[in-house]
Amino acid sequence: MEESLDKNDQSFENSTRLKAIIDTAIDGIITIDSKGIIETVNPAAASIFGYAPEEIIGRNVKMLMPEPDRSQHDQYIENYHRTGVGQIIGKGREVLGKKKDGTVFPFLLSISEVKLKDKQIFTGIVHDITELKKAEAALRESENKINSIIQGAVDGIITINTRGIIEMVNPAAAKLFGYDEEELIGHSINMLMPEPDRSLHDSYMHHYQETGEKRIIGIGREVTGMRKDGTIFPFYLSISEVNLIDRKVYTGFVHDITKQKLTEERLRRHTAELERSNRELQDFAYVSSHDLQEPLRKIQAFGDRLKTKEYEVLSEQGKDYVDRMLNAASRMQNLINDLLGFSRVTAKSKPFVRVNLDEILDEVISDLEVAIEQTNTKIIRSPLPVIEAEPTQMRQLFQNLLSNAIKFRKENESPIINIYAKSLQRTAHLTATPGDEVAKIYVEDNGIGFDEKYLDRIFNIFQRLEGQKYEGSGIGLAVSRKIAIRHGGDITAKSQPGIGTRFIVTLALKHPED
Secondary structure, eight states: OOHHHHHHHHHHHHHHHHHHHHHOOSSEEEEEESSEEEEEHHHHHHHHTTTOHHTTTOOOOTGGGGTHHHHHHHHHHHHHHHOOOOOSBTTEEEEEEETSSSSSEEEEEEEEEEEESSOOOEEEEEOHHHHHHHHHHHHHHHHHHHHHHHHSSSEEEEETTTTTEEEEEEEHHHHHHTHHHHHHHSSGGGGGOTTHHHHHHHHHHHHHHHHHOOOSSOEEEEEEEETSOEEEEEEEEEEEEEOHHHEEEEEEEEEEEEHHHHHHHHHHHHHHHHHHHHHHHHHHHIIIIIIIIIHHHHHHHHHIIIIIIGGGGGGGGHHHHHHHHHHHHHHHHHHHHHHHHHHHHHTOOOOOOOEEHHHHHHHHHHHHHHHHHHHHHHEEEEOOEEEEHHHHHHHHHHHHHHHHHHTTTOOOOHHHEEEEEEEESTTOOOSSSSSSSSEEEEEEEOOOOOOOGGHHHHSSOOOOOTTTTTTTOOOOHHHHHHHHTTTTEEEEEEHHHHHHEEEEEEEOOOOOHH
């Protein structure tokens, strides 16, 4: 009898232990009878489906299924009892469940059949895989995004393995090298290289894998590629090394720089030509300042001597000749000085500093005070910006424009000069590079104006539309244009005869460092 009690105690202890394990299990555990009626449900299963245990026990398990499984489940059980062939029993698979609130969720269901003395029951283990499915969906979405980026990228993207065999190539890379994608995948990357890189590439890779010494990986540099038709072209190559679970791959990003290199070469040649032209101009300026001025000084000296010592003995016609000769020599001296000034705009240029154009305008107006008062000129001004510029040249620019407005006034009307500015971007939204942002300076007058068909002429050296009627050499606007161009801009004008002129000067706010 004592032995029987011990067995009962042991059986009770085992039963208690088993119940504790089931009740504390993370996965849901449900048992049903041969008709599908729920007999037991652990707390995890009840929580997964959103019910209290007492709401489930004694009811058909199909209440936990969405359609069409709900309607078909009784038939599943009947077929199994008749044929012994189960769809899930003893196998397990991913199915859908339905919670109390009607939401449907995925879970992994494994069912075991238990035959007791007097009945048959089925135990289902429910493992909620909602978060797993979300993670899988997020991973698929991420992979789709990455694939879309790769496939739609403007630059070429190529992936190779450690032996240099191409594993992936995007459409941009295939097009850049003139191949179809399937013509590249599975082939060595050196097919896209001209000699000597084609022959040396395998040794490059071997050297890197042996020593870890990087030549391009993680650095990037300019290299040369070869297209299917044999033509070569320059591109910028940056390579990243990717460590996968079981292997290593290399991804190369290919940016075609053909247009950039052609532009650089044109710019190099243009710069060389400008340097040559500037040297010639400087040489000419030297000749002007020395060789041309020397005979001119003699003409002026002997002319002055004639006027001071022999003037009274000359005939009236002789006196006229001397006066005209000295006037011509003076005009020639002014032309030479103006020409020297024009050449010095770039030849004697200084570094740019921050310049307040309002302060420059104040100084110019002060310098022109006498002419402004004599002509009763009215100046209207709005705030001007602070820019990077050479102060002396800015003064020269404003002095030329204001002097012109005063000089070319109408005979019976006081000059009115309006000066204002606008800031703008050369290309919308681009502001990072010096020269992207510019200031437009407007100088408007109510003077005699000119026909715009002569617009190109007025900015050329020694061009004068009004002949000898107005004093000057016709070099002021040419100097102004040269100054504007040196400051990353230009100058143009709008005008109508008899109405007035608006000069528009474009100046970059910032400049690249030399």
